[in-house]
Structures are given as C-alpha cells and as structure tokens.
Amino acid sequence: MLTExxxxxxxxxxxxxxxxxxxxxxxxxxxxxxxxxxxGRPELPEVRYPKFMQRARGSHIYDADGNDYIxxxxxxxxxxxxxxxxxxxxxxxxxLDDGLIFGTCHELEIRVSEKITRHVPCAExxxxxxxxxxxxxxxxxxxxxxxxxxxxxxxxxHYHSWHDWQRYESIPAGHLGYSGIPRSVEEDYIxxxxxxxxxxxxxxxxxxxxxxxxxxxxIGNLACITPLEGYLEELREICTQQGIVLIFDExxxxxxxxxxxxxxxxxxxxxxxxxxxxxxxxxxxxxIAGKKEFMLSANKALxxxxxxxxxxxxxxxxxxxxxxxxEANYSKMTNSGKALIKGIRDAIQDANIPAIVxxxxxxxxxxxxxxxxxxxxHELATxxxxxxxxxxAVFWQELVRRGVYNLPTxxxxxxxxxxxxxxxxxxxxxxxxxxxxxxxxxx
Numbered sequence: 001m002l003t004e005x006x007x008x009x010x011x012x013x014x015x016x017x018x019x020x021x022x023x024x025x026x027x028x029x030x031x032x033x034x035x036x037x038x039x040g041r042p043e044l045p046e047v048r049y050p051k052f053m054q055r056a057r058g059s060h061i062y063d064a065d066g067n068d069y070i071x072x073x074x075x076x077x078x079x080x081x082x083x084x085x086x087x088x089x090x091x092x093x094x095x096l097d098d099g100l101i102f103g104t105c106h107e108l109e110i111r112v113s114e115k116i117t118r119h120v121p122c123a124e125x126x127x128x129x130x131x132x133x134x135x136x137x138x139x140x141x142x143x144x145x146x147x148x149x150x151x152x153x154x155x156x157x158h159y160h161s162w163h164d165w166q167r168y169e170s171i172p173a174g175h176l177g178y179s180g181i182p183r184s185v186e187e188d189y190i191x192x193x194x195x196x197x198x199x200x201x202x203x204x205x206x207x208x209x210x211x212x213x214x215x216x217x218x219i220g221n222l223a224c225i226t227p228l229e230g231y232l233e234e235l236r237e238i239c240t241q242q243g244i245v246l247i248f249d250e251x252x253x254x255x256x257x258x259x260x261x262x263x264x265x266x267x268x269x270x271x272x273x274x275x276x277x278x279x280x281x282x283x284x285x286x287x288i289a290g291k292k293e294f295m296l297s298a299n300k301a302l303x304x305x306x307x308x309x310x311x312x313x314x315x316x317x318x319x320x321x322x323x324x325x326x327e328a329n330y331s332k333m334t335n336s337g338k339a340l341i342k343g344i345r346d347a348i349q350d351a352n353i354p355a356i357v358x359x360x361x362x363x364x365x366x367x368x369x370x371x372x373x374x375x376x377x378h379e380l381a382t383x384x385x386x387x388x389x390x391x392x393a394v395f396w397q398e399l400v401r402r403g404v405y406n407l408p409t410x411x412x413x414x415x416x417x418x419x420x421x422x423x424x425x426x427x428x429x430x431x432x433x434x435x436x437x438x439x440x441x442x443x
Contacts, residue, residue, distance in 0.1 A: 004401075005048065005050070005065075005067055005400065005401055006065055006067075007048065007049075007050055007051065007063070007064075007065055007067075008065060009052070009064040009065045010050050010051045010052045010063055010064045010065055011051065013051065013052045013064055014034065014051045014052065023035075024051075028162070029076065032047075032049075032407060032408050032409060033047075033049035033050070033051060033407065033408060034049075034051050043385060044385075044389060044390060044393045045390060045393045045394060045397070047393060047396060047397045047400075047408050048397065048400070049397075049400055049408060050063035050064070050065070050067060050069075050400075050405075051064075052064040054066075056071065056079075056083035056084065057082075057083050057084045058082045058083055058084070058419040059071055059082055059083075059417060059419040059420045059421065059424050060083070061073075061083065061405055067403075068403060069400070069403050069404060069405035070403060070404050070405065070420075070424045070427060070428055071083070071405050071406075072404065072405065072406045072414045072415055072416075072428075073405055073406045073407055073412075073415070074415040074417060075282055076277065076407075077220070077252055077256065077277045077278065077363075077413065077415045078276075078277040078278055078279075078280070078281065078282045079281060079282050079415075079417055080255060080256060080278040080281060080320070080324070080333075080415075080417050080418070081281045081320060081323055081324075081329075081417060081418050081419065082417045082418055082419025082420075083282075083419070085281055085323075085419070087319050087323055088280075088281045088282075088316050088319045088320055088323075090319075091315040091316060091318065091319040092283075092312055092315055092316055092319075094315070095311050095312050095315040096312065098311070099311060100310065100311070100312055101306075101307065101310045101311065101312075102310075102311065103306065106309075106311055106314075108309075108311055108314035108315060108318060109128060109309040109314050111314075111318055112126075112128065112309075112314050112317045112318050112321070113125075113126040113127075113128075115317075115318065115321045115322075116275075116287065116289055116321075117289070119259040119260050119321075120254075120259075120260055120261055120263070120264070120273065120289050121260055121263050121264050121269045122248075122263060122269045122270050122271065122272065122273055122289060122290055122291060123273070123289035123290065124290065124291050124292040124295065125289070125290065125291075125292050125295035125296075126287060126288070126289045126295075127287065127288050127289075127295065127298055127303065127308075128285065128286070128287045128308050128309040128313075128314075128317075129285075129286040129287060129288070129303070129305055129308050130284055130285065130286055130305055130307045130308060131161075131276060131284055131285075131286045132161060132249075132251035132274060132275070132276025132277060132286045133161035133162065133163070133276075133286070134286045134305065135251065135274035135275060135276060135286035135287055135288050136160040136161050136163070136214065136247075136249055136251070136274050137161075137163060138288050138298075138301065138303045139212075139214070139247050139272045139273075139274050139288050139290075140152055140211075140212055140214065140247070141301040141302075141303065142245075142272060142288065142290070142294055142295070142297050142298055142301050142303075143211045143212035143245035143247065143271075143272065143294070144211045144212070144301075145297040145298075145300040145301040146211075146245060146293075146294050146297040147211045147212070147243060147244070147245060148211075149208075149209055149210060149211035150188050150209070150211055151188050151189070151190060151206070151209045151210045151211060152165070152188060152189050152190070152210070152211060152212050152213075152214060153189075153190045153191075153192055153202070153203065153210055153212070153213040153214070153244075154166070154189060154190070154191055154192075154213075154214055154215070155191065155192050155193070155194040155215050155377075156191055156192070156193055156194055156377045156378065157194055157219055157222045157225070157376075157377025157378075157380075157381075158194065158214075158215055158216045158219055158221070158222075158249070158377075159216070159219075159220075159221035159222070159249075160214060160216075160249050161251075164181045164182070164185045165185050165188070165189045190202060190206070190210070193376070193378075194215070194219070194225070194376065194377055195225070195227060195228045195231055195375055195376050196376070197231065197234060200234060200235060200238055203235075203238045203239065203242055203244060204238060204241075204242065207238075207241075207242025207243065207244055208242075210242070210244050211244070211245060212244060212245040212246070212247050213235065213239055213244055213245070213246050213247065214247040214249055215235070215247070215248065215249065216248070216249045216250075216252065216253070217232060217248045217250065217253065217262040217263060217266055217268070217270075218252075218253050218257070218262050218266075218359070218360075218363070219377070220251075220252030220253055220363060220413055221252065221413070222377055222380060222411060223358065223359075223365045223367050223374045223380050223411035224358055224359030224360070224363060224364055224365040224411075224413055225358075225374055225375065225376075225377065225380075226358075226359070227266070228375060232266060232268040233268055235268075236268050236269070236270075239271075245271045245272060245294060246270040246271050246272075247270055247271065247272045247273065247274065248261075248262065248263055248270040248272075248273040248274070249273070249274050250262055250263070250273045250274060250275060251274055251275060251276035251277055251286070252276075252277060252363070252413070253363070254273070254274075254275045254276070254277070254278060254279065255278035255279060255320075255321070255324060256277075256278050256362050256363050256415070257360055257362065257363065258330065259321070259324060259325065261273065265360075270290075271290055271291055271294050272288060272289070272290035272291075272294055272295075273288070273289050273290065274286065274287070274288055275287035275288070275289065278320070279317050279320065279321075280313050280316035280317040280320055281316060281319075281320040282316075283312065283313045283316040283317075284307075284313065285313045285316075285317055288303075323418075329418045330362075332418055333361070333362050333416045333417065333418055333420070334361045334362065336361075336416050336420045336421075336422075336424075336425055337360070337361030337362050337364070337416045338361050339422075339425050339429075340414075340416070340425050340428060340429065341357050341361065341364060343425070343426075343428075343429030343432070343433075344357050344366065344429065344432050345357055346429075347429065347432050347433035347436050348436060350433065350436075351433070351436040351437050351439075351440050352440070353368070353391070353436055353439060353440045354368065354369060354370045354388070355367065355368045355369065355391075355436070356369060356371070356372065356373065356374070358373060358374060359413070359414075361416070362415070362416045363413055363414070363415060363416075364413065364414050365411045365412065365413055365414065366395075366411070366414070367380065367383075367410065367411045368383070368387075368388040368389070368391045368392045368395070368410070368439070369383060369388055370388075374411075380410065380411055383410065386442075386443075387442045387443055388410075389410060390442045391439040391440070391442045392409075392410045392411075392439070393408065394435075394438055394439045394441075394442055395435050395436065395438070395439040396408040396409075398431075398434065398435035398438045398439070399431055399432065399435045402430075402431035402434060402435065403427070403431065404427075404428050404431045404432070
C-alpha cells in the first residue's frame with residue numbers, strides 16, 4: 001500500500017545529532033539513508049529515508065515518526081530470529097540478575113564454544129571477541145604469528161571492516177578512498193581480482209612471503225557474488241601447497257547460510273574463519289574459529305578485550321544457536337526466501353526490466369543489470385548510471401514508500417529471519433512489483 005511517509009521527528013533528531021556527533025551518525029554504514037543520496041552519489045535521485053528508528057519487533061521496524069516497515073535490513077544482518085526475540089530476551093534477562101560482566105572466565109563461554117566447534121567444519125577451537133572487526137584483525141594476527149610471514153592477500157570487492165588495510169580499494173587498483181590512512185599500509189597487503197584464476201598465480205610466486213589469504217566465500221557486502229565453480233577449491237589447494245593460512249570471513253554468512261556457514265554449504269574448509277552479526281541475534285559479538293594448530297598461536301598474537309565473551313552476550317549466543325539447531329527454523333526461512341525470490345523474479349519479468357536476483361534463499365541481492373549473473377566485483381562497479389543505477393535509486397525509494405525497509409544501495413543484501421511470515425512475503429512482493437514499475441520509467 002502506497003503511503004506518503006512523513007519524517008519530521010526523524011529529521012529533527014538528525015539536526016540535533018549533527019550538533020554533537022560528526023555528520024550525525026556513529027557509523028559510516030548509515031550515511032546512505034542519512035544523506036539522502038544513494039551510495040553518496042549526487043548524480044542519483046534524492047532518497048527520502050527514515051533517519052532514526054524507534055523500536056522493532058519480529059519482522060517489523062518502526063521509525064521515530066511511527067512509520068511501520070517490513071524489515072529486510074535486519075540491522076545489517078544480525079537479527080536472524082527476528083527483533084526482540086522472546087527466547088533470546090529471556091535468556092538475557094536471567095543473566096542480568098547474575099551480573100553483566102566478570103572480567104574472568106565463566107562456564108557460558110565454554111558452552112558457546114562447544115556449539116561452534118560442533119557445527120563449523122574448520123572449528124577445532126573457538127575464541128570470542130566483541131565485533132566482526134575484532135575477529136578479522138585477530139585472525140590475521142594469528143596467521144602471522146603461526147607462519148612468521150607478514151604479507152596478506154585480499155580480494156577486490158570483499159569487505160573486512162574498516163581497518164586501514166581494508167580501505168585501499170582495488171577498483172581502481174591502489175586507490176585510497178578515505179583519509180587518515182598511511183600509504184605504508186600498502187606494503188604488506190596485496191589485492192587480487194576475485195573469481196579470476198590467473199590472479200591466483202601471485203600466491204604461487206610470492207607464497208614464501210604471504211602469511212594469509214582472507215576472503216568472503218560469498219561476497220555478502222556486494223551483490224552476494226558466489227565463487228565460480230572450482231575457484232575456492234583451487235584457492236584452498238594453493239594455500240596448502242604454499243603454507244599460507246586461508247581465512248574465510250564469515251561475519252555475514254556464518255549461521256545465515258546454515259549452522260556450518262558458507263564453508264559447509266560450499267564444501268571448502270578454511271584454516272580460520274571469522275564470525276559476527278547473526279551469532280547473538282543482535283548483541284555485539286565476534287569470534288574466530290579454526291584448526292587447533294593455528295588457534296594455539298592466539299596467545300602469541302595477544303588477542304584480548306575487556307568485553308570479550310561477556311556473560312550477557314554469551315547467553316544471547318547460546319540461545320540463538322540453540323534455536324537454530326531446530327531445523328524447523330531454517331526450513332521456515334528457506335521457504336520464505338524461496339517464495340520471496342520467486343515473487344520478485346516474476347515481478348521483474350512482468351515489468352520487463354533488466355534486473356536479476358542472485359544469492360541464496362536467506363541472503364540475496366537484487367541487481368539492475370543486463371547481465372544474467374554478476375560474477376566479478378568490477379561488473380557491479382561499472383554498472384551504467386543510465387538507466388540501471390538511477391532505477392535502483394527509484395526502486396529503493398518506492399519500496400520505503402510502500403513500507404518495505406532495506407539499505408538504499410545498488411546491490412544491498414536482503415536478510416530473512418524466522419520472524420518473517422507469509423503475509424510479510426506477500427506484501428513485499430506486491431511492493432516490489434509496484435516499485436519495479438516505477439523504476440522502469442527511468443530511461
């Protein structure tokens with residue numbers, strides 16, 4: 001249903017926030033909605049998005065003005081059991097009476113670690129931290145401590161948080177898109193092209209100096225690009241031959257693609273993997289799992305943190321994983337995802353608009369493109385402004401006007417939860433169909 005959204009309270013809060021916080025936000029990931037420009041590009045149409053949210057429950061989120069949205073943003077992905085899940089909330093409430101944090105070891109962290117090592121293929125041992133950012137940083141330090149080598153290989157289009165080394169873009173190569181980062185960072189990091197076998201030759205010729213390769217097995221932050229057939233297997237083989245630690249960044253995909261993560265889904269086991277987001281249904285958490293021979297280097301790498309494995313977060317993680325061990329929950333999400341993807345694909349065909357849906361039932365992207373599949377990150381980076389990028393901006397704006405919320409970017413991920421019901425899916429398909437018709441008007 002089309003409604004004229006009003007954002008007076010949200011806009012007023014934004015004006016107050018700008019007086020006490022740079023640009024009015026505590027995370028750069030929120031710029032797109034705040035600044036009214038999709039992906040910060042002034043040549044695209046302005047978007048009117050809610051800047052401040054007030055509450056959320058189940059599959060719905062409500063902004064400061066009381067507008068109600070079906071949520072597929074899901075806080076960038078962590079909320080896999082739905083907002084304010086009663087089982088997770090009750091586990092947290094019980095722990096609050098026993099203390100928020102001890103600064104010592106406690107039994108709950110053992111129980112969470114046992115869950116991870118039971119389900120994740122590479123996880124012989126597990127260590128918790130506070131965020132996915134902590135995890136990716138710690139995993140690289142473990143790799144360097146184990147191999148006594150220093151250089152790290154990353155791939156274009158993959159996101160591993162806001163570390164200095166991550167902010168060097170590889171499209172174009174070596175481009176520094178952000179301030180405050182020293183050029184010396186380039187010395188120890190090598191960027192390669194994803195899904196291109198020829199790029200992997202670098203690992204063979206420079207293996208003696210490369211400590212680790214880090215990648216998203218599925219690029220959750222960019223159009224849900226999946227590896228080409230045999231690509232991860234080849235990467236795994238070369239890393240083994242060259243004594244390079246293979247790290248899967250599963251901050252986005254862990255639990256979302258199943259209890260075993262993308263590595264189990266795709267059938268390729270890394271040496272280390274990182275966790276975040278879904279692990280505690282929204283409470284701040286990260287983690288590193290891996291083979292024992294590598295994980296025992298953690299002490300040498302001096303990984304620490306006052307809030308690591310705090311009891312409240314552990315309770316939430318334990319409740320979340322336990323809920324997901326019930327196969328009915330994954331079945332429900334899978335069925336919801338299949339129905340939603342089919343409905344959107346049918347709507348794309350009915351609108352006769354060049355666009356695709358790619359990814360998985362619980363994690364997918366919509367991309368406006370003439371291509372049948374986005375295989376390489378540079379394909380998305382070079383998407384024509386006319387009509388595809390402008391159509392994307394119109395599409396996201398029209399979805400919000402119809403009560404469907406997600407991040408306004410060209411290829412953001414859609415996240416399903418156990419709280420999404422059949423009515424949500426049906427309403428979303430109708431909203432997507434109407435929004436696609438509006439986007440088609442851009443020529």
